[in-house]
Amino acid sequence: xxxxxxxxxxxxxxxxxxxxxxxxxxxxxxxxxxxxxxxxxxxxxxxxxxxxxxxxxxxxxxxxxxxxxxxxxxxxxxxxxxxxxxxxxxxxxxxxxxxxxxxxxxxxxxxxxxxxxxxxxxxxxxxxxxxxxxxxxxxxxxxxxxxxxxxxxxxxxxxxxxxxxxxxxxxxxxxxxxxxxxxxxxxxxxxxxxxxxxxxxxxxxxx
Amino acid sequence: xxxxxxxxxxxxxxxxxxxxxxxxxxxxxxxxxxxxxxxxxxxxxxxxxxxxxxxxxxxxxxxxxxxxxxxxxxxxxxxxxxxxxxxxxxxxxxxxxxxxxxxxxxxxxxxxxxxxxxxxxxxxxxxxxxxxxxxxxxxxxxxxxxxxxxxxxxxxxxxxxxxxxxxxxxxxxxxxxxxxxxxxxxxxxxxxxxxxxxxxxxxxxxx
DNA sequence: AGCCAATGCAAGTACTTACTTACATTTACA
DNA sequence: TGTAAATGTAAGTAAGTACTTGCATTGGCT
Numbered sequence: 001x002x003x004x005x006x007x008x009x010x011x012x013x014x015x016x017x018x019x020x021x022x023x024x025x026x027x028x029x030x031x032x033x034x035x036x037x038x039x040x041x042x043x044x045x046x047x048x049x050x051x052x053x054x055x056x057x058x059x060x061x062x063x064x065x066x067x068x069x070x071x072x073x074x075x076x077x078x079x080x081x082x083x084x085x086x087x088x089x090x091x092x093x094x095x096x097x098x099x100x101x102x103x104x105x106x107x108x109x110x111x112x113x114x115x116x117x118x119x120x121x122x123x124x125x126x127x128x129x130x131x132x133x134x135x136x137x138x139x140x141x142x143x144x145x146x147x148x149x150x151x152x153x154x155x156x157x158x159x160x161x162x163x164x165x166x167x168x169x170x171x172x173x174x175x176x177x178x179x180x181x182x183x184x185x186x187x188x189x190x191x192x193x194x195x196x197x198x199x200x201x202x203x204x205x206x207x
Numbered sequence: 208x209x210x211x212x213x214x215x216x217x218x219x220x221x222x223x224x225x226x227x228x229x230x231x232x233x234x235x236x237x238x239x240x241x242x243x244x245x246x247x248x249x250x251x252x253x254x255x256x257x258x259x260x261x262x263x264x265x266x267x268x269x270x271x272x273x274x275x276x277x278x279x280x281x282x283x284x285x286x287x288x289x290x291x292x293x294x295x296x297x298x299x300x301x302x303x304x305x306x307x308x309x310x311x312x313x314x315x316x317x318x319x320x321x322x323x324x325x326x327x328x329x330x331x332x333x334x335x336x337x338x339x340x341x342x343x344x345x346x347x348x349x350x351x352x353x354x355x356x357x358x359x360x361x362x363x364x365x366x367x368x369x370x371x372x373x374x375x376x377x378x379x380x381x382x383x384x385x386x387x388x389x390x391x392x393x394x395x396x397x398x399x400x401x402x403x404x405x406x407x408x409x410x411x412x413x414x
Numbered sequence: 415a416g417c418c419a420a421t422g423c424a425a426g427t428a429c430t431t432a433c434t435t436a437c438a439t440t441t442a443c444a
Numbered sequence: 445t446g447t448a449a450a451t452g453t454a455a456g457t458a459a460g461t462a463c464t465t466g467c468a469t470t471g472g473c474t
Contacts, residue, residue: 005420024314026233030462040422045463100317107231107314109377110307121378152384152392155374156367163366170316171328177359185359193396212450237432247452252433
């Protein structure tokens with residue numbers, strides 16, 4: 001019995017994620033969420049006392065899935081450029097998969113700061129730390145120069161990917177390059193930026 | 208008389224921008240917008256027949272202001288790095304000024320595609336074209352290598368700035384670097400990427 | 415079979431929203 | 445000063461919302 005209860009709870013959470021993503025938090029109705037889960041609206045309120053608590057449970061439910069994202073990231077087997085390309089595509093696919101949810105929480109960030117931070121921070125945090133740890137080994141190995149601020153650089157890198165996804169969905173005009181080409185270009189730009197090649201040009205001492 | 212009418216219309220538009228930005232499109236109420244403009248709610252409906260038409264007028268009103276943004280961008284007087292730093296700070300300040308509005312339209316992109324595209328595209332388009340045109344002269348001058356896909360590169364550059372703004376407001380945690388430092392680092396990374404320094408490392412032919 | 419938790423169903427409550435109508439009042443300008 | 449456009453005031457409508465209550469029904473477990 002408690003298994004079927006957990007089942008309907010999960011279906012309610014999934015339906016809530018879908019409704020919140022596409023309709024927004026205020027725009028999504030408990031009636032529609034219940035219908036999407038195939039249950040009565042009253043059942044929704046028996047599981048979650050209010051719409052706010054449902055939202056909190058949704059945020060918890062999403063962050064609980066974060067461990068899965070790490071499964072395929074233990075292969076830093078190739079050179080820096082190839083490894084980063086693999087990571088970039090993985091990251092970009094995650095962004096694409098949850099694009100509606102991400103955009104929704106970006107818009108709702110000031111109205112629901114806790115849930116926004118919980119989802120958008122905790123979900124990508126392990127991936128981010130994994131990438132930073134890898135780049136640190138590259139610094140020791142000499143394939144990344146030591147002056148690089150790794151957390152900042154990683155934010156730049158993932159920021160380019162995030163902005164690319166947002167552009168695709170918010171300003172869907174023909175931009176003259178494909179999605180894959182953009183991802184590859186981000187890797188190229190990033191690698192050139194962190195490689196120990198030429199002299200460092202700092203903006204505080206312009207050439 | 209028609210001057211005072213235009214005045215109340217403008218005040219309604221400004222109040223609508225503020226309300227839409229902070230409360231979202233569905234969350235913002237006509238009552239609150241009218242109160243913010245200091246007029247009666249009925250006056251709002253006499254100027255704009257519906258909330259939807261008010262939103263459309265808001266989008267038009269915002270894009271009509273875009274010309275102003277170009278005023279201070281005709282100074283490409285220094286070297287590449289310095290010029291880009293000036294541009295980056297200008298762009299970043301614009302992002303910061305309209306952060307709530309930008310986040311709102313990102314979240315509402317699929318529900319109001321026309322208005323989202325109108326605002327987020329047309330507003331930054333002239334700035335973008337201005338930057339591309341400048342970089343084209345740099346290619347001719349030899350300070351930017353010729354293989355660079357300029358529109359893509361500019362999207363990467365502005366994308367990093369956009370993502371930086373979003374992180375500040377959506378995931379407001381201490382990141383170990385200041386806002387200015389992030390902007391400078393974006394310029395550094397970008398300049399290293401488009402400068403004709405070392406050999407090109409393409410992701411299609413990794414070293 | 416029988417119990418009990420989980421769900422369904424019908425109806426209702428209290429509230430808010432966008433939007434309207436009718437009439438009174440202000441305000442600019444000729 | 446007179447007139448007409450612009451605004452204010454008061455009241456109301458129709459619809460949707462989150463959420464509740466009471467009771468009937470299901471379905472798994474012992």
